[in-house]
Amino acid sequence: MELTKRQEAILEIVKNNGPITSEQIADKLSLTRATLRPDLAILTMSGLLEARPRVGYFYSGKSPDRIVAQKLRRVQVGKVHSHPVVVKDDTPVHDAIVGMFLEDCGTLFVVDENSFLQGVVSRKDLLRLSIGGYQDLHKLPVGVVMTRMPNVITTNTEESLWDAAKKLVAHEVDALPVVSSANTASGVRGIKVVGRLSKTNITRYFVELGESL
Ligand code: ADP
Numbered sequence: 001m002e003l004t005k006r007q008e009a010i011l012e013i014v015k016n017n018g019p020i021t022s023e024q025i026a027d028k029l030s031l032t033r034a035t036l037r038p039d040l041a042i043l044t045m046s047g048l049l050e051a052r053p054r055v056g057y058f059y060s061g062k063s064p065d066r067i068v069a070q071k072l073r074r075v076q077v078g079k080v081h082s083h084p085v086v087v088k089d090d091t092p093v094h095d096a097i098v099g100m101f102l103e104d105c106g107t108l109f110v111v112d113e114n115s116f117l118q119g120v121v122s123r124k125d126l127l128r129l130s131i132g133g134y135q136d137l138h139k140l141p142v143g144v145v146m147t148r149m150p151n152v153i154t155t156n157t158e159e160s161l162w163d164a165a166k167k168l169v170a171h172e173v174d175a176l177p178v179v180s181s182a183n184t185a186s187g188v189r190g191i192k193v194v195g196r197l198s199k200t201n202i203t204r205y206f207v208e209l210g211e212s213l
Contacts, residue, residue: 078157116190119146
């Protein structure tokens with residue numbers, strides 16, 4: 001977040017003299033209160049200053065970087081994830097590769113007949129087979145090559161985007177299934193896939209955030 005020279009001057013005055021009224025700040029800068037109003041609004045909305053009625057402005061003590069970091073940690077996965085691309089565990093590897101091209105995604109989530117998460121299959125899992133000389137990719141099911149539960153790293157819509165991004169980095173994977181627990185009509189419990197959080201989602205959010213600051 002970049003401050004104008006005047007906003008920095010206001011910040012400095014409040015830091016050294018707060019609590020201080022807008023009139024007193026205006027006096028010190030030889031400006032009118034009306035001129036300062038938009039700057040004071042920006043500084044309070046961004047969290048750098050706090051305003052208390054009939055008392056005045058305080059310096060919040062938070063650096064602009066800390067405020068951005070706090071904002072980042074408050075964003076939840078549910079705000080940025082995209083729709084999941086799923087295949088059944090008996091889908092032939094050939095069809096999964098075609099699915100990846102058609103859906104333009106690098107990770108497929110593998111589900112059973114109840115639509116419960118069974119595993120994850122990535123580009124490299126499929127490439128490995130293709131160069132491994134395995135002939136019949138039309139017959140081999142993805143269930144054989146996927147990374148299986150419980151080894152799948154997941155997230156959920158309420159998790160902070162920050163924590164989910166850290167999982168992507170720590171586990172060196174490109175995407176996480178966004179999951180929630182569910183029951184079938186007959187009472188079988190499992191994990192449903194409700195979304196896909198990929199590095200692309202995070203990059204897109206990062207770009208939007210940069211535009212809005
Ligand atoms: P790529 O194959 O394009 O490098 P990844 O880095 O995501 O994609 O996948 C690397 C390995 O990690 C693959 O074997 C894949 O099955 C596995 N994998 C991918 N996503 C997950 C996940 N969310 N949890 C656990 N393993 C995963």
